[in-house]
Amino acid sequence: MLKKNDEIINIVCSLGSNGEGIIKHEDYTIFVPYALIGEKIKCKILKVDKNICYGKLIDILEPSKDRVKADCPVFTKCGGCQLQHLKYLSQLEYKKENVxxxxxxxxxxxxxxxxxxxxEKQFRYRNKLQLPVIETEKGVEIGFYAEKSHRVIPIEDCLINPNWTSKIISTFKKFFEKFKVSAYNQITRKGLVREITVKEINNSLLIVLVCTKENVPFIENLIDLLKENLSLDFSFYINVNNSQSNVIYGERFIHIYGKTEYIDQMLGVKYLVGPQSFMQVxxxxxxxxxxxxxxxxxxxxxxxxxxxxxxxxxxxxxxxxxxxxxxxxxxxxxxxxxxxxxxxxxxxxxxxxxxxxxxxxxxxxxxxxxxxxxxxxxxxxxxxxxxxxxxxxxxxxxxxxxxxxxxxxxxxxxxxxxxxxxxxxxxxxxxxxxxxxxxxxxxxxxxxxxxxxxxxxxxxxxxxxxxxx
Ligand SMILES: C[S@@+](CC[C@H](N)C(=O)[O-])C[C@H]1O[C@@H](n2cnc3c(N)ncnc32)[C@H](O)[C@@H]1O
CATH class of the missing domain: 3.40.50.150 (Vaccinia Virus protein VP39)
Known part of the structure; x- marks a missing residue:
């Protein structure tokens, strides 16, 4: 009988619908994220539910020829990507087979x-970035949520988001540090900044800072810092969200700087992009x-x-x-x-x-x-x-x-x-x-x-x- 913390060695026989490796071990089916088909792995059992187990990859004893090195430093920690360790052509094959x-x-x-x-793009393909901002012992951190959690993993860049991502993060960090602007704490319900969202439209950025209050101190200094550090034209809004819910935006958007909206085109149809409009990523x-x-x-x-x-x-x-x-x-x-x-x-x-x-x-x-x-x-x-x-x-x-x-x-x-x-x-x-x-x-x-x-x-x-x- 398998139990929590058992370690087993076996070969991955297939990939599941979440991209995780699947091992058949005795009467058990074990799901092991980040393991690939054909690999001989060592995994530790984290949870047993009748004959289904969830495991953690501990060691790859015989790697797959389809395994590639994931370049992202927070791959496996942040919940965004599940397949960076799999060769791109094999990712496509996996998706086809999954369907x-x-x-x-x-x-x-x-x-x-x-x-x-x-x-064309296997990385840097997204045109919409959404970053939660949190207060930590080390100060304000910017990042992504870990999978199925409200824990934020601090990041400096994201390889599926555009090249300007690292500049956005470093500029806002500089601003929070220099001007001692606080981030919102979901437990104490204190603090100001909740999220940063950015959309790219025709080489321009539409930036929204989601805050619990309308008055953000040193806002001119933030605009100056963004002008200094971003090479793209941008517009800037504050959104006021003081609710306890997980909804990103509150009702009010306050235009601070730049154009109010942008026009883009798809297959000959023109559409406006404002802070609230939906955009395909x-x-x-x-x-x-x-x-x-x-x-x-x-x-x-x-x-x-x-x-x-x-x-x-x-x-x-x-x-x-x-x-x-x-x-x-x-x-x-x-x-x-x-x-x-x-x-x-x-x-x-x-x-x-x-x-x-x-x-x-x-x-x-x-x-x-x-x-x-x-x-x-x-x-x-x-x-x-x-x-x-x-x-x-x-x-x-x-x-x-x-x-x-x-x-x-x-x-x-x-x-x-x-x-x-x-x-x-x-x-x-x-x-x-x-x-x-x-x-x-x-x-x-x-x-x-x-x-x-x-x-x-x-x-x-x-x-x-x-x-x-
Ligand atoms: C996957 S999106 C598709 C959007 C659009 N077709 C596109 O390509 O951008 C699904 C849409 O269905 C809407 N929706 C969800 N439940 C709905 C319902 N019961 N009746 C009508 N629309 C619904 C959502 O608000 C969302 O805009």
Whole structure:
């Protein structure tokens, strides 16, 4: 019987959905982060839960030929990257296999998965940085949260964030030290600064300092320091957040310096970026993903496309360019406001209608109305990690929508929803089960993963489904 603190030596047989190595030892399955397939390792058992164990890698006795040296000094400590120790081509292979295996495990579907679409940059690809600031015995520290924790790991740079990251961190540290500005302490609820967020738009930076109060002392000195140290043009805001919650921004943004907003473009659609607007973190891959969504949706002049879970509406606007009409559905009002602004900036007001509300409430009604008008309907789904509400899936099936293009950042909920759409899964007594008589409702015409987040376990997947006639 295995117990906590036991040490075992064994060979890693596969990688799990979080990128961790898996060992089969006697009757146990042991998950060991940062171990790779084929490696002979020594691990220490940290937790035993029936026949599942969680272990810590202690020694690599025989390393994999796919192992590379991770350059980040806080890799394995900070929760950001899980795969920096794996050769990039093998990361892509792992992500493809992960999608395939998940479809098999969850939906009992044996699917063909395309090659993972990747970009030029394997590092420094993000254009959005978010840094918690904390008070420690050594003074104010800036860093990232450790995985599944509120502990901040201090950092000096981050290799998946842009080159300006180290300058931002060192400049703010200099400011906090020199002017004795305090950071917020979540336990005592004292202190001023909570977070630093930075977005890069067309070689300019939009910096927000999240503080518990509006009046930040020596703010002119901070602006001077940023001017001295940053080589890029920037704008600066203070956001006031005095809540006890984990939400990053409070309601009020105070503009201090530089432009109030910036204009960027994607695939010909212009969009404004302000301190609150949502921005995709990897623009290169996002362009490739959105182009593919439009291509697979094969929109025609008489198509009505419903973009469910539409966020800030960029994809809705792109879909509208190639169809008769596009309808966005999004729950967050600020995102819908952004989406409506985007229409005005791109002369698309007559082609797009954005609804604010839940897809499960609005989509069935919208589909019904559009069908009554005789429209040819394509549904694009891009839900959050938990996937689609069952009412959304049921409405698509009942209304026999010809084409569904599904974008997801979570292979497990994607597989579940695709299983329900195809008919491989069914709902019985409120449970999702494998269908006994599998009669194919939808055919999967493409599954394409996109490497939106290199060095991490995450994968964005696009699935195209067509109604079986
Ligand atoms: C993964 S994002 C997709 C955003 C957008 N399609 C894009 O490409 O930027 C999921 C979006 O769904 C929204 N959302 C979450 N639950 C929702 C619901 N029940 N109904 C409508 N929108 C929802 C979130 O606010 C978020 O904007």
């Amino acid at each position: 395939k295996r998940t479809f098999n495990k969850i939906a009992n579907l044996n699917v063909e998965v395309n090659k993972v679409v990747c970009g 990897n623009k290169e891959i996002c362009e490739k993903l959105y182009s593919k969504v439009c291509e697979l949706a094969s929109l025609k002049e008489n198509t009505t496309v419903i973009d469910a879970y539409s966020g800030a509406g960029l994809m809705t606007a792109l879909l509208a360019q190639k169809s008769k009409k596009a309808i966005g559905i999004e729950i967050v009002k600020e995102a819908v406001d952004c989406a409506n602004q985007l229409l005005a900036n791109n002369a698309l007001e007559n082609k797009v209608k954005n609804y604010c509300g839940k897809c499960e409430d609005l989509l069935p009604q919208i589909v019904k109305e559009e069908k009554e008008k005789g429209a040819e309907i394509v549904v694009v789904l891009d839900p959050p990690r938990k996937g689609c509400d069952i009412k959304v899936i049921q409405s698509i099936i009942e209304n026999q929508i010809d084409k569904v293009v599904y974008v997801s950042c979570m292979p497990s909920t994607l597989a579940r929803d695709v299983g329900l759409l195809t008919g491989a899964l069914e709902i019985k007594n409120n449970n999702i089960e494998r269908a006994i008589n599998f009669k194919e409702r939808y055919k999967i015409s493409a599954i394409i993963p996109f490497d939106m987040f290199p060095q991490t376990k995450h994968v964005e997947t696009l699935v195209c489904l067509e109604k079986v006639k």
